[in-house]
Amino acid sequence: MATTASGATVVPPPGATQPRRKTPSLTTNPGGFWFVLPFLVVYAAFTIFPVLYGLGMSFFNVSLAGAPTTFVGVDNYAELLGDAQVWRTLGHTLLFTVLSTVPLILVSLAMALLVHTGVKGQWFWRFSFFAPYLLPVSTVVLIWNWLMQGDFGFINGILDFVGLPKVGWLSDESVALTSVVLITVWWTVGFNFLLYLAALQAIPESVYEAAALDGAGGWRRTLSITLPLLRGTTGLVIVLQILASLKVFDQAYILFNGSGGPGGAAAPILQYVYDTGFVNYRLGYASAISYVFFALIIVVSLGQFALSRRRGRTAA
Template sequence: MTITADYETVEDRPVRPVDPDTTRVTEHGHARPAWLMMTPFLALYLLFIIGPSIYMMVMSFFDTSLTRPGLGGFAGFGNFAEALGSSDFWSSMWHTVWFTILTTPPLVVLAFVFALLADRASRGRWFFRLAFFLPYILPSAVVALIWLWLYTPQLGLLSKIVTGLGLTEPNWLGDPSLAMWSLAFTTVWWTLGFNFVLYLAGLQDIPRDLYEAAAMDGAAPWQQIRRITIPMLRRTTSLVIVLQIIASLKLFDQPYLMTSGGPNYATRPALEYVYDMGFTDFRTGYAAAVSTLFFILVLAVSAVWVFLTRRQEQGF
């Protein structure tokens, strides 16, 4: 009796499940293949992302030059002090921030409104997706060529439209106080589709019966939007805003291609300042210090994004 029972226990004992969390044995068995499978990524990551990041921070303390090998003389905080005391540095940083201020509100609000309108269309959504998203997949160089042509004084389409309305034509890209607005305008056209698509997806996640219930209670469409749609999209909106800020801070292509940072450096953003210092003036150490400051700015905003997305996930 006892013996049979013992046998039964052995027979019935389930095959040990591969539960990695509980047993030390499996943990041991996992380590080698795990590191092997992560090696290709980690190697490239260390070599081309982490390595350069550290190298940049080290270099920012030296008088490194593009024309000489090696780090050059130690400069201490000299590069940082020079950057923080330089009006060129501050104006380029301000241009980046100003561009972000100009582009983020329209890119968030318009994308939201367009998505809201598209959500009401029963047919032909592919057409809206095509119209708004198509510009997003154009290379910046193509966008620049098209808009330089649109902005061309006297001959461009915009000139024709503005003079047709009986207004005097502004110098879109040549006027220092207007150039950044023109770049922002082009950018809204170029990248709106991305946020539009994010919002469309967010809208599709809102249960339809919420609207139906509200409609039965006599809520007008506008009230439905205010009471249901906007609160339900809060998470999407915070994501869109942070992603948009990060993307706008990385401004480089549009001024580089359309105004060369001009007129008279009026549109030169932080990244182009780095580019000019590092690759035109060959002052690598100084450019590294400016990069480090820019790096910290973007990193701080990105940390907010990571916090927003991670918070939703379990595990870590």
Template sequence: MSEMSLKEELQTATSTSRNQDLVRTNNRKRWRTDLTGWLFVLPFLLIFIIFLVWPVIFGFRMSFFNWTIGGNGSSHFLGLANYQELMGDGAFWKALGVTLIFTVISTPILVVLALGLALLVNRAIPAQALFRTIFFAPFILPVSVVTLIWSWIYQPGFGLIDGTLTNLGLSEIQWLTDPTIAMIAVIILTIWWTVGFNFVVYLAGMQQISPELYEAASIDGAGTWARIRYLTIPLLNRFTSLIVILQVIASLQLFTQTYLLTSGGPNYSTRSVIHYIYDTGFTSFRLGYASAMSYVFFVIILVVAVSQFALVSRQSRKGRNA
């Protein structure tokens, strides 16, 4: 073997050894980085597992037993009996219908009204910051405060609305005792309370639109409504999709305002699904059956959310391809 061949083999062996050392060093650094990351994440991960993952698993197990609030019946396995009972439970389906009616009516209003308020405030008007605060302020109030305010407004005789109508010689409106009007009262309360969040999201989206686009449209002769229709609204499509998805999910979870304002009445006309689940679990003490209802309702919300997301994604792809 020549001296040149020995030198080449020695250089190759040295290079291979260095590469292996470099790989080991990189692996140790990567392992230390991963370990550091896991140590930072571990506290949240433990809390997430203890307070979310485990209750979800435990609740799903409860739905197959005749479980009561005192823990009785935890060994009485029912299989799918709770789910079979649910299929024929007229009270559950009525509560689901109330929830869907609330969602279908309130969601479009909350989206359109928020867009309109954002369009007004986004313009160069006096006291712009004051209007932003006024429109958003109700959203930060606790639901107990909101329902207290509106229960006084809806009170017959001396309430703000009925008192004004009486002074004008008009008849009172039975806001909280008429089954056909109680849901309207809940919707009005919810709009006043939650429209501020959608308003802020829309306002943030409008502020990302370049003023140069509006200037170019004005030069081309586009008026105010034309700029809103052909520029603002199309450029806010992503924000609108986000707001609609979040709003539908939030509306389907209707509970606190009806529970505090009407207690689900009159004649269960405002009792939502979550309210019925609460009554079943903590009034009738049937936690197993309440758990079964919770998971069926969770599947319904999941299907609605996934369907909305798929529809929005399809529309976005069509828009990009157009």
């Protein structure tokens, strides 16, 4: 297969043969296997084995408290179907994914476009927008925990000053998850910003020049050239962002000190898995929950994959 400059894939006609390589390649040389072996050993030991072992655990009543283990069949899976807390926390995770993915894409795109307009002090904007991403999660949460304090937090202080009512950022059930979203957006938007900025810089200047000669103004150029050419990057950002958002755990856990927030309104499903397995000692049941969630992530990824493939084909 070869790829043309326009990005469309050209399938070689049947019967055509690849030009024979003169030197042995990594894939055809049996020695290559030995180079990959160290990785395979680590991968098998730390990924494949735990995945299979965990799947096995979900069929047993494994206890962290050391109680004898017996085979329980699909009891764990049957239990989780009726466990309201599983569905509630799964709902929180999905809601968080929706609430965080949209602004994380729109805000990062807006920031990248603004910086790309050639505003003065490029390094400053790039640094400022990307800097929060470099902070460890505990630092980020610590900062925001104090900013969002109900009684004497900075944000409520400002709201109070301008005459608006205080918001229970960390104590109101209906706001708690939004607070986690706000923190996450501030913290990770820099990464998407960087991806968009790189994509913007890869758009050839000649396209804009041609459009300018045809009399296209700034808005026209942005809508008709920049945004369509960013579509590939947007697809990538969406996939990465959805997968990252589904994995939400650490910022919510630290922000509410493991309590799940007011009324448990900000407990993602991974925290329920953690609490069930490690705090309540029920490792077998926790495994079952995590495998159901794992299956869901795979479905989302495959769906996204199929969608982007179809889009790629229609584009060609």
